[in-house]
Amino acid sequence: MNRSFSNLGISSPILKALDDMGFKEPTEVQSKAIPHGLNKEDLIVKSKTGSGKTAVFGVTMLQMIDPRADEPQGLILTPTRELAVQVDSDLKMMSRHLKHKTTAIYGQHSMQIEIEALNKGVSIVAGTPGRIYDHIGQGNLVTKKIRFLVLDEADRMLDMGFLDQVVRIIKTLPKDRVTFLFSATIPPEVRNICHNFMKNPVTIEIESPISTVETTEQLYYRVNHNEKNTQLNRILLMERPESCMIFCNTRAKVDQVQRFLARKGYTSMALHGDIPQTRRMKTIDNFKRGGFPLLVATDVAARGIHVDDLSLVIDYDVPNEKDSYVHRVGRTGRAGQSGRAISLVTGDDIMTLYEIEEHIGVMIPEAELPSESDLREQRAEAEKWKQANQQKIRPPRPASESNPQVKKRRSSSGRKRPARH
Numbered sequence: 264m265n266r267s268f269s270n271l272g273i274s275s276p277i278l279k280a281l282d283d284m285g286f287k288e289p290t291e292v293q294s295k296a297i298p299h300g301l302n303k304e305d306l307i308v309k310s311k312t313g314s315g316k317t318a319v320f321g322v323t324m325l326q327m328i329d330p331r332a333d334e335p336q337g338l339i340l341t342p343t344r345e346l347a348v349q350v351d352s353d354l355k356m357m358s359r360h361l362k363h364k365t366t367a368i369y370g371q372h373s374m375q376i377e378i379e380a381l382n383k384g385v386s387i388v389a390g391t392p393g394r395i396y397d398h399i400g401q402g403n404l405v406t407k408k409i410r411f412l413v414l415d416e417a418d419r420m421l422d423m424g425f426l427d428q429v430v431r432i433i434k435t436l437p438k439d440r441v442t443f444l445f446s447a448t449i450p451p452e453v454r455n456i457c458h459n460f461m462k463n464p465v466t467i468e469i470e471s472p473i474s475t476v477e478t479t480e481q482l483y484y485r486v487n488h489n490e491k492n493t494q495l496n497r498i499l500l501m502e503r504p505e506s507c508m509i510f511c512n513t514r515a516k517v518d519q520v521q522r523f524l525a526r527k528g529y530t531s532m533a534l535h536g537d538i539p540q541t542r543r544m545k546t547i548d549n550f551k552r553g554g555f556p557l558l559v560a561t562d563v564a565a566r567g568i569h570v571d572d573l574s575l576v577i578d579y580d581v582p583n584e585k586d587s588y589v590h591r592v593g594r595t596g597r598a599g600q601s602g603r604a605i606s607l608v609t610g611d612d613i614m615t616l617y618e619i620e621e622h623i624g625v626m627i628p629e630a631e632l633p634s635e636s637d638l639r640e641q642r643a644e645a646e647k648w649k650q651a652n653q654q655k656i657r658p659p660r661p662a663s664e665s666n667p668q669v670k671k672r673r674s675s676s677g678r679k680r681p682a683r684h
Contacts, residue, residue, distance in 0.1 A: 268293075292319060296316075307449075307466045328411065330361055335408065340432065347369045354389070368380075392432060409437060411443070480604070484498070492523045498605060498633065499557070500638060506556055508559075517534070546558070570594065583615075588623070
């Protein structure tokens with residue numbers, strides 16, 4: 264696998280932007296797929312979310328499309344509003360040293376604002392099939408010059424009932440375009456799209472990055488819904504991480520948790536799709552430089568963040584999708600560093616946790632929550648850590664790297680679970 268972006272044929276402005284974003288070396292999918300994309304070959308990429316696929320089509324289109332074009336030349340279809348916004352955000356970051364204009368269009372967003380953006384001229388459009396089809400039908404989105412089509416998370420898009428709209432959109436596009444299809448699975452409907460609308464596609468399959476999870480120390484705490492904030496505070500005071508990402512399942516919860524941390528005197532920031540893109544970029548850059556230790560984020564907003572020395576991941580909310588757990592945990596313990604992942608698990612979450620364990624093939628041990636006695640013993644060190652972070656000084660690691668609260672558990676072969684009903 265190629266270990267350098269500079270060896271993939273990527274132009275200097277995009278290389279600089281990737282470096283600004285913290286992309287030090289290509290992922291497997293980027294290394295394998297970008298050269299084919301730059302060679303204008305159709306691509307079928309079978310990979311899980313979080314493999315780095317956005318950079319595959321982003322780099323290719325930004326390099327191959329003329330930013331001075333008066334009509335869109337790149338079209339990206341995504342299953343959700345959140346993904347459309349995130350893809351557009353990533354494109355803006357990757358094109359920060361170029362003159363491209365990109366936009367996202369999606370349901371529950373102002374049509375007039377979208378029309379104004381399209382009328383001003385954009386080179387790449389990302390959006391959901393329903394809204395994109397509406398704009399095409401009304402003549403707001405001209406597709407006759409589209410050179411690149413991306414179907415992102417194609418299986419999920421078709422599962423959500425977008426097949427007819429996707430086909431109708433494709434039929435409005437030039438036949439000599441380049442088509443990239445990304446999908447975690449290739450069910451019959453996706454296979455039919457490939458057969459009917461792609462030309463001699465190159466197929467690339469990337470295995471799920473579960474191995475990173477297996478090498479990361481993981482544990483969970485059983486908590487009640489109404490005590491999550493209290494226990495999060497205790498965990499942070501006991502762990503005293505140098506850098507930590509705290510994941511929540513909704514944007515509203517991200518804001519709520521970040522406000523709680525601020526009231527407790529922690530230096531923290533929020534990251535989600537409702538925050539303006541320029542502010543998100545500044546937040547990401549500041550976090551990667553070590554400007555503050557705690558970043559509270561949604562899964563979608565955290566895509567593209569690569570921090571080599573992220574010491575701790577906390578799942579404030581257990582993710583709804585098993586692969587989201589893999590991608591969260593995979594952010595810690597990079598570059599040969601030790602990493603830890605902690606989940607706050609309510610009674611409603613426990614079955615989801617068991618399904619995650621089956622998915623990753625690892626039994627996650629339960630730990631005893633820190634007690635008031637534990638906190639009293641550590642209070643002096645905890646206060647030093649909080650003060651150091653408020654001064655933007657990286658604190659020392661805790662004296663012990665191991666967590667004494669972790670219970671002795673049975674091995675995976677002998678561990679018993681409650682009956683599933």
